[in-house]
Amino acid sequence: xxxxxxxxVAGLVTLALVVIVxxxxxxxxxxxxxxxxxxGSSIKCPVCQGEAIADSPSTTxxxxxxxxxxxxxxxKSDDQIFEYFRARYGDGILLDxxxxxxxxxxxxxxxxxxxxxxxxxxxxRQSPTVTxxxxxxxxxxxxxxxxx
Amino acid sequence: xxxxxxYLGIMLAIASAFILALLGLRGLYDPxxxxxxxxxxxxxxxxxxxxxxxFALEVGLLIDDFSVAYIAxxxxxxxxxxxxxxxxxxxxxxxxxxxxxxxAGFTLSVHLAYRRSDEPDPLWMGALGVLGLISxxxxxxxxxxxxxxxxxxxxxxxxCIEASNIPWAASMASxxxxxxxxxxxxxxxxAVHPPLLYVGYVGMSVPFAFAISALLRGESGDNWLRxxxxxxxxxxxxxxxxIVIGGLWSYEVLGWGGYWAWDPVENASFMPWLxxxxxxxxxxxxxxxxxxxxxxxxxxxxxxxxxxxGTFLTxxxxxxxxxxxxxxxxGPALLWFLTVVLVGSxxxxxxxxxxxxxxxxxxxxxxxxxxxxxxxLLLTVFAFVVLTGTLYPMFAEAISGTxxxxxxxxxxxxxxxxxxxxxxxxxxxPITPYRQARASVVWERIRTPLRVALAVGAGAVLLGYxxxxxxxxxxxxxxxxxxxxxxLWVTARRASVKQGTPMWRSLGRVMRNDPGFxxxxxxxxxxxxxxxxIAISANQGxxxxxxxxxxxxxxxxxxxxxxxxxFARQEPNRTVVGARVEIQEDGRVVSVLEPRLNTYFxxxxxxxxxxxxxxxxxxxxxxxxxxxxxxxxxxxxxxxFISLIWVGGVVAAAGGLFARVVRKPVRVGAxxxxxxxxx
Numbered sequence: 170x171x172x173x174x175x176x177x178v179a180g181l182v183t184l185a186l187v188v189i190v191x192x193x194x195x196x197x198x199x200x201x202x203x204x205x206x207x208x209g210s211s212i213k214c215p216v217c218q219g220e221a222i223a224d225s226p227s228t229t230x231x232x233x234x235x236x237x238x239x240x241x242x243x244x245k246s247d248d249q250i251f252e253y254f255r256a257r258y259g260d261g262i263l264l265d266x267x268x269x270x271x272x273x274x275x276x277x278x279x280x281x282x283x284x285x286x287x288x289x290x291x292x293x294r295q296s297p298t299v300t301x302x303x304x305x306x307x308x309x310x311x312x313x314x315x316x317x
Numbered sequence: 318x319x320x321x322x323x324y325l326g327i328m329l330a331i332a333s334a335f336i337l338a339l340l341g342l343r344g345l346y347d348p349x350x351x352x353x354x355x356x357x358x359x360x361x362x363x364x365x366x367x368x369x370x371x372f373a374l375e376v377g378l379l380i381d382d383f384s385v386a387y388i389a390x391x392x393x394x395x396x397x398x399x400x401x402x403x404x405x406x407x408x409x410x411x412x413x414x415x416x417x418x419x420x421a422g423f424t425l426s427v428h429l430a431y432r433r434s435d436e437p438d439p440l441w442m443g444a445l446g447v448l449g450l451i452s453x454x455x456x457x458x459x460x461x462x463x464x465x466x467x468x469x470x471x472x473x474x475x476x477c478i479e480a481s482n483i484p485w486a487a488s489m490a491s492x493x494x495x496x497x498x499x500x501x502x503x504x505x506x507x508a509v510h511p512p513l514l515y516v517g518y519v520g521m522s523v524p525f526a527f528a529i530s531a532l533l534r535g536e537s538g539d540n541w542l543r544x545x546x547x548x549x550x551x552x553x554x555x556x557x558x559x560i561v562i563g564g565l566w567s568y569e570v571l572g573w574g575g576y577w578a579w580d581p582v583e584n585a586s587f588m589p590w591l592x593x594x595x596x597x598x599x600x601x602x603x604x605x606x607x608x609x610x611x612x613x614x615x616x617x618x619x620x621x622x623x624x625x626x627g628t629f630l631t632x633x634x635x636x637x638x639x640x641x642x643x644x645x646x647x648g649p650a651l652l653w654f655l656t657v658v659l660v661g662s663x664x665x666x667x668x669x670x671x672x673x674x675x676x677x678x679x680x681x682x683x684x685x686x687x688x689x690x691x692x693x694l695l696l697t698v699f700a701f702v703v704l705t706g707t708l709y710p711m712f713a714e715a716i717s718g719t720x721x722x723x724x725x726x727x728x729x730x731x732x733x734x735x736x737x738x739x740x741x742x743x744x745x746x747p748i749t750p751y752r753q754a755r756a757s758v759v760w761e762r763i764r765t766p767l768r769v770a771l772a773v774g775a776g777a778v779l780l781g782y783x784x785x786x787x788x789x790x791x792x793x794x795x796x797x798x799x800x801x802x803x804x805l806w807v808t809a810r811r812a813s814v815k816q817g818t819p820m821w822r823s824l825g826r827v828m829r830n831d832p833g834f835x836x837x838x839x840x841x842x843x844x845x846x847x848x849x850x851i852a853i854s855a856n857q858g859x860x861x862x863x864x865x866x867x868x869x870x871x872x873x874x875x876x877x878x879x880x881x882x883x884f885a886r887q888e889p890n891r892t893v894v895g896a897r898v899e900i901q902e903d904g905r906v907v908s909v910l911e912p913r914l915n916t917y918f919x920x921x922x923x924x925x926x927x928x929x930x931x932x933x934x935x936x937x938x939x940x941x942x943x944x945x946x947x948x949x950x951x952x953x954x955x956x957x958f959i960s961l962i963w964v965g966g967v968v969a970a971a972g973g974l975f976a977r978v979v980r981k982p983v984r985v986g987a988x989x990x991x992x993x994x995x996x
Contacts, residue, residue, distance in 0.1 A: 179768075186771040190792070193778030194785045206860070213722045220580075221724055224573045226925060226942065226952070264724025275709045275723065279731060282701045286694040290682070 205238045208247060211265040212237070212254055221264055319377035320385050320466040324484040326369030327459045327466070330417065333362025334452035337424070341446020345533055348437035356445060360428040363452055367421035371414050374465055375405050384488040386467040386480035387411060393496035395890040395918065400497055403508035407501045409632055409647065410465035412511065416628075417455050419512075419519040423548070424448045427523055440541060443530030444523070451522055454654055462646040475919060496890060499917040499924045506566040514559030514586060518624040520552025521593060525621035528614055529662060532669050537610060542600045547977050549600070550836070553593050554973030557840075560586050561847075561966025572925040572940040574860065574954040576962065579728040584707045585627030588700045592620045595696035601833075602689045603675075605751065610675040611666075612693070618662045623700070625655045630707070681753045688746035695739050702731045733786070740793040740848055743841050744800045747834075766799035782857060790852025797845035801838045829979055836976025843969025850961030854935075859955045865898075867947050874955035876937065877901040881909070883944060891917045896949045898939060900930060912941040912951065931960055 209223030214230040222230040222237070233254075240250045254262050337359035344351035374387070378401045383389040391408045392401055400407075406415040427448065431441045459465060466484055469477035472491035481488075501507045524545040531541040563586065564576035577583060596616040599609045629651040666673075679686055706723045713721040748762045774792040782788060805827065813823035828835040863871050865880035872878075881897040895913030899906055910928035917924070927940040935957035943950040 183768055183771060186768070186775045189775040189778055190771065190788060193775075193783050194788050196783065211724070211726045213724060220578060224575055224578055224725075226572050226940070231942075261722050264722040265726035272709075272713075272721070275705060275727070278705045279698060279702045282698050283694070286698060290690045290694060 205234070205241050208237050208241070208250055209234050211251070211263060213262050213264050215258055215262065319373050319380075319382045319388075320468045320484045320488070323370045323373030323377070323385075323466040324460075324464075326366045326371075326373060327417075327456055328366070330363050330366025330370065330421065331453060331456040331460060333359050333366060334449045334456060336449075337363060338446050338449030338453060341442045341444070341449055343446075344442025345439050345446060345530060348439040348442055351442060353432055356428065356442070357432070359449070360425055360445070363449070364421045364425050366456070367414075367418045370459065370465075371405070371418045374411060374414055375402060378402065378404055381494075382490070383472070383477075383492070383494055384469055384490040385465075386469045386477040387465045389469050389472065389477040389491045389494045391494065391497055393494045393890065393918070396496050396502065397890060399505060399508055400502040400890075403501070403511075404497045406511045406515075407497050407507070410459070410463045412515075412632075413455060413458055413463050413647075414465050415512065415515055416519060417452070417459060419515050420448070420452055420455060420522060423520055423523055424452065427526075427548075439534060440527065440530050440536065440544070443533055444526040447526035447529045448522060451526070458647060458650060462650050495919045496917060499915070499920045499922070500570060502890070502917065503915060503924050503926060504566055504570045506562055506569065510559060510562045510566055513555050513562060517552050517554075517556025517559050518586075518589065518627070520548055520555065521589060521617075521620050521624055523548035523552070524596070524617050528617045529665065532614065532662075532665050532673075535669055535672050537673050539600075539604050539607075539610075542603060542613060546600070549593070549597060550973045550977040553590075553597060554970040554977070556586070556590050556593065557966060557973065558970040560590060561963060561970070564966075565963055568959075569929065570924075570926065572927045572952070574858070574927075574938050574940070574952070574956065579703075579706070579725050581707050582627075582631040584703045585623075585630050588703050588707075589620050589623040589627060591696050591700040591703070592616055592623055595693045595700075596620055598689050598696075599693050602686055606686055608675055608679065608686060609693075610673045611670060614666055614673060616693075616697075618659075618666065619700075622655060622659050622662075623704075625651060625658060629655055683749070683754045683756075685746065685749045685751045685754070687754075688742055688749050692739070692742050692746060695735055695742060699732065699735045699739075702735070703728070706731075736848065737789065737793060740797055740845065743844065744793070744797040747838060747841070748800055748804055762803070763800065766796055766803055769799040770796040782853070784856040787852050787856035790856075791849050794845040794849035794852070798842050801842055805835075805838070832979035833976050836972045836974075836979070838972070839975050840969045840972030843965045843967070843972055845965070846961050846968060847965030850958055850963075850965055854956040854959035854962070857957050858959075861953050862942070862950065863953060864948055864950045873953050874937065875902070876907075878939075878953070880949060883947070883949070884911075891915045894944055895926075896941060896944060896951075898928075898951070900937060910937070910939050912939040914941055914944060933958075933960070935959060 206223050210221040212222050212233065214220045214222045214225040214227060214233070216229045217225045217227055220230070222233045224230075236253075237250060240253065245253075251263060337356070340351050340355055340359055344356075374385075376382075377385050377388050378392050379398075381388070381392065381394050387408070387410050388404075391411070392404045396404065404411065406412045424445065427441070428445060431438055461482075464482055467480035467482055468484060468486050468488040469479075469491065470481045470486055470489060471477070471479040472489040475491060475493050476495050477491055496502065524541075527541040527545045560583075563583070567578075568574070568576040596613065599613055599616060603609050603613055629648065632647055632651065679690070681687060682690075706727050710721045710723050744766070745759070745763070749759060770792045773795040774788050777788055777791050782791075805824065809820060809823040809827045812818070812827055813820045816823070818826070859874055861873060863873070863878075865871060865878075867880055867882055870877050870879045877900075879899040879901070881899050883894065883896050885892070885894045887893075893913050893915050895911050898910045898912065900908050900910060908930050910930055912928040913926045914923040915926050916922075925940055925942065927938055929939075930937040935955060936959050938954035938956060940952040940954070941949060942952055
């Protein structure tokens with residue numbers, strides 16, 4: 170095989186693999202049970218210590234999971250189900266804080282942290298005028314220079 | 318008697334730690350004036366005192382000395398041997414004793430490492446002084462608000478009603494104790510998890526002590542980093558193992574099939590791990606390129622402060638968690654200590670910042686240094702996210718008075734993208750050249766691993782794994798592993814051609830020549846395996862509930878499960894009822910599982926003990942929810958490839974130890990250049 174042919178074949182194989190992955194993931198569907206569990210892990214078990222109802226073996230949690238499953242089967246939306254529990258147990262029952270009011274800071278703090286970090290990293294760059302000519306590192310430098 | 322001996326041990330440790338602190342801090346400024354033999358005595362005093370206290374507590378537990386309140390309240394005559402030993406650290410006061418013992422052990426190892434050197438060594442003496450101060454605090458806790466050797470002055474039939482701090486007070490022994498918390502005596506891993514975690518936590522005191530010592534001396538440079546590298550790596554490995562084993566314990570005991578719930582106490586151990594990991598990486602940048610000096614001080618102070626914060630959160634009862642004990646005065650003490658540590662270290666750091674600030678020397682973001690900076694950004698932001706999520710509900714409740722839940726959905730939403738970015742950085746970083754990476758070089762190194770990852774991803778899709786997160790996780794993990802394998806292969810082949818040695822010998826030699834770098838790569842492989850395990854088991858796990866009559870068979874995850882019958886037996890410390898369930902695959906019996914309900918004496922809540930059939934392809938996990946009148950109800954789980962999580966954790970921890978334990982062969986002359994860089 171000539172070099173050109175080999176490159177073409179390698180490229181085609183890579184492309185085929187990409188297609189398989191992308192198409193496979195695109196047509197994959199989550200099973201209905203996933204939704205019950207996902208909802209259950211967003212609702213706090215009121216009698217447990219910091220556990221979600223999906224994670225707790227307690228009877229209360231199991232009963233609440235059954236309610237979730239029933240409501241999913243009835244075709245209720247996520248918000249309707251959350252509202253059902255919030256009306257009965259208060260805001261604290263939801264483990265997934267909504268993006269509003271009191272929880273705004275919670276969501277904005279990580280963003281602020283990332284921004285600060287990026288700013289600091291950019292600040293560490295030398296200005297281009299004083300950049301030394303990049304040393305030509307030998308191939309695979311990881312095992313060539315001693316420091317320890 | 319036990320109480321008196323133990324309390325004497327604590328007193329000896331406090332006095333010696335106090336002297337060690339004075340001597341060490343004196344030596345920091347005037348090392349000639351502090352004779353080594355004085356230091357010897359102070360360190361021996363701390364170790365002997367801590368050892369005596371721990372020994373007294375363990376002996377007291379083994380001989381059921383219920384005149385000691387801690388033993389009367391947390392042990393029982395019927396508690397099996399291993400759990401009696403483990404009770405030594407299973408509750409608040411005892412866990413501080415273990416902390417003190419580990420701290421004394423680390424102090425000893427720091428002392429032994431440099432005591433033979435003839436040079437005056439003020440940095441080392443100062444570090445011993447700081448360790449002495451930390452010891453004064455922890456042994457001080459034991460002597461006051463968290464005294465494990467309180468004697469029982471009014472005994473109940475079971476346990477102790479009133480206790481006294483005075484070790485020679487007229488004591489009364491109860492006849493029996495309630496035994497340890499049922500959850501903690503239900504699995505032997507509970508005996509292993511806390512000591513591992515404590516070695517990890519407490520080990521971080523060593524780099525912290527050296528850093529404070531360097532700051533006090535106004536010493537810039539990487540001296541303190543180089544000298545504490547070993548301890549940092551050992552502590553990191555133990556912390557890693559401790560966290561993973563904690564997850565395994567949760568999986569094997571709690572019966573909900575999970576291993577991580579973003580519980581405050583899990584977060585408390587995860588935060589120092591993240592920051593310590595950032596520290597291990599940024600230390601390399603300073604050693605190699607002289608950058609990030611000040612940042613390394615910040616990281617090591619943060620790591621230490623987070624270990625104290627973690628202890629505060631879990632021990633003070635401020636946050637409801639499986640790990641918190643009852644309200645205890647230890648909370649304020651820890652909070653004060655944390656404040657002193659933070660304010661003191663940061664103030665010291667601020668006064669020294671002009672000495673330790675390093676010039677910006679980053680040539681290009683597309684370089685190994687750039688990758689390290691990216692890694693540090695991700696890890697610290699990750700730690701910050703976990704910290705925010707853990708503390709926010711507390712602050713929100715304090716301010717507005719209403720409860721607010723922050724749980725898995727919040728953490729997952731932020732942790733998953735950060736973890737993916739970390740995996741990519743982990744793959745790309747080690748193959749990126751320092752200073753300036755040309756795209757062509759990086760592409761050359763990444764091309765084959767990328768195809769391997771694509772092939773594995775396609776394989777997963779064809780096997781029916783179609784969830785996006787799963788496929789992406791598996792591909793990212795495979796990418797990391799295949800990059801490392803390729804890198805090792807290429808390096809070893811070049812060495813093999815150059816020196817004419819067989820390939821298999823070159824492989825070993827390349828790794829031995831650069832234990833720091835390859836230890837790091839082993840850890841990366843471990844983390845990648847763990848990520849693959851999480852991605853598959855979390856997305857492809859199946860769960861269902863069944864109720865079975867005797868003899869009834871149900872099909873689950875391609876297997877037939879038959880309820881063979883119930884059993885009940887009396888053990889010294891518990892009543893066990895359970896069911897025997899036969900597992901058949903393709904008509905063949907592969908195993909018989911026994912999910913149980915254990916009811917411990919003096920506890921009316923039975924503890925469900927799941928039965929797990931672990932195989933390479935996945936775990937079949939049976940948790941008994943109810944039993945009686947012939948019928949059983951089971952929670953059935955199938956978790957494919959979940960054991961990769963434990964295997965990956967162990968590999969990651971082993972990588973840290975590899976970097977520490979394997980010594981580079983010392984050779985003279987030309988070959989010396991062959992070795993490489995850390996991590």
